[in-house]
Amino acid sequence: MNAQAYRQTVMDHLKTAYLLNDEKIESMIPVFLATLHTHMNRLAELAAEGDTDQLSKASHAVKGALLNIGLRDLAEIAYILEKQCKCGTCPENYQDMITDLQYTVSRFSEEW
Numbered sequence: 001m002n003a004q005a006y007r008q009t010v011m012d013h014l015k016t017a018y019l020l021n022d023e024k025i026e027s028m029i030p031v032f033l034a035t036l037h038t039h040m041n042r043l044a045e046l047a048a049e050g051d052t053d054q055l056s057k058a059s060h061a062v063k064g065a066l067l068n069i070g071l072r073d074l075a076e077i078a079y080i081l082e083k084q085c086k087c088g089t090c091p092e093n094y095q096d097m098i099t100d101l102q103y104t105v106s107r108f109s110e111e112w
Contacts, residue, residue, distance in 0.1 A: 047094060059082035
């Protein structure tokens with residue numbers, strides 16, 4: 001999905017799930033995105049440390065932040081990380097998964 005499609009998905013979700021108008025969405029988006037970026041940064045820090053228990057918890061937070069803005073496809077990636085790290089067996093490519101999430105989030109959040 002390209003950045004514009006992500007933006008539209010977020011807008012549509014916030015309108016239907018929270019019954020927000022465009023003006024209110026535009027004022028709230030920075031808060032949603034700041035929270036998401038904070039969780040993403042924590043996820044990256046924990047990935048570098050290799051703490052699977054904390055990585056599972058951080059993945060859960062990222063999943064929730066993504067679901068709050070309607071990005072189910074990205075939340076699914078965070079869920080996979082959460083679930084597998086909870087079992088103590090992070091996917092071999094978990095660093096790549098986190099990097100891809102960070103890239104995608106940064107790409108569409110530049111729109112706002």
